[in-house]
Amino acid sequence: MNAASDRHAVVIPGGNYGPLAGLLAYAGEAAARRGAHLELISWTPPPGRPLEERLPWVREQVAPVVDGLAAPLLIGKSLGSFGAAVAAERGLPGVWLTPLLTVPACVDALRRATEPFLLVGGTADDFWDGALARELTPYVLEVAGAGHGMMVPGPLVRSAEVLGQVTTAVEAFLDDVVWR
Structure with missing residues (x-):
């Protein structure tokens, strides 16, 4: 039996960023190209709830999958x-793109x-804190000048290059750490 056929990846969207948008599409594709079956979560977050209070709701969406x-x-x-x-509770690896490192509940989970x-x-x-990221894990990609959508100022090709950097980091993490 091919070990890759037992691989799964759960793709979890952002608040306004679906599971097939930019960064997530490429990260998911990196897993799929390594034999992972993708489980895509789609959602509409409840309005009016402060960001700090959304952890239980996200857990309710992710845990059953x-x-x-x-x-x-x-x-x-x-x-x-x-x-x-959920990853911490169940001992699972993760790829966290633009994580909420200024929100204590997210940092506590990490x-x-x-x-x-x-x-x-x-x-x-x-939402990014590079020093904290490097304290939490040795696996960090920090891009100078990139905002929350990982876009950088200047010609759009520079942002496309950032997407390439992110994809390369995800592929290396999957190949060297998760699915050696």
């Missing part, structure tokens, strides 16, 4: 990085992780 799979990789963007709580995770963020993102 994860519970049906054998040791999946979790891939989340922004609000989806609250999925780190601190409880027992499996490796990759953090990706930009220095112009108000």
Whole structure:
């Protein structure tokens, strides 16, 4: 039996960023090209709830999907990085794109992780803290000047190059750490 056929990846969207948008599409494709079956979560977050209070809601969306799979990789963007709580509870690896490193509940979940995770963020993102990211994990991609959508100022090709950097980091993490 091919070990890759047992691989699963759960793609967790952001607040306004679906599971097939930019960064998540490429991160998911990186997992799929390594034989992972993708589980895409789609949602509409409840309005009016402060960001700090959304962890339980995200857990309610992610846990039932994860519970049906054998040791999946979790891939989340922004609000989806609250999925780190599920990863920590179940001992699962993660790829967290523009995680909410200024929100204590997210940081607490990352601190409880027992499996490796990759953090990706930009220095112009108000939710990013590069020093904290490097304290939490040795697997960090920090892009100078990138905002919360990992876009950088200047010609659009520079932002496309950032997408390439993120994809390369995700592929290396999957090949060298998660699915050696």
